[in-house]
Amino acid sequence: MADLYALDLAFNLVETTPEAPLAELRRQLEPDGLLGTRGPAWRVGGMLVGDFGPDERGGWALTSRQEIHAEQLPDLEDLLLLLAPHIRPPGPVGRIRHYEHESPDLLVLREGRVVQLALDPR
Numbered sequence: 001m002a003d004l005y006a007l008d009l010a011f012n013l014v015e016t017t018p019e020a021p022l023a024e025l026r027r028q029l030e031p032d033g034l035l036g037t038r039g040p041a042w043r044v045g046g047m048l049v050g051d052f053g054p055d056e057r058g059g060w061a062l063t064s065r066q067e068i069h070a071e072q073l074p075d076l077e078d079l080l081l082l083l084a085p086h087i088r089p090p091g092p093v094g095r096i097r098h099y100e101h102e103s104p105d106l107l108v109l110r111e112g113r114v115v116q117l118a119l120d121p122r
Contacts, residue, residue: 003070006044009094015058017086
């Protein structure tokens, strides 16, 4: 059994986000980064994508769909902890689903941290 997850992220960062977190996010969107894979997904279906750029309010917008391995989950947590103080507004930032499960867990920004909320108790 593979420990693969479908990861969907979609959120905005405030215009005052410092360059260091923005640079790390850009690095993670490169081909060898956590959010850098493009093309057909191997196990979770659909396409793997990632886009990041200015939003209409002067801040930044991220949308990414990736297939990540369980060993990459700490890297995902580190990235989200780095970005959490700059995400606007608080609330859902994405979802994650083990490839064998039907229901994803929500990733929600609460009190400066991203928490995982199960939609379907297993």
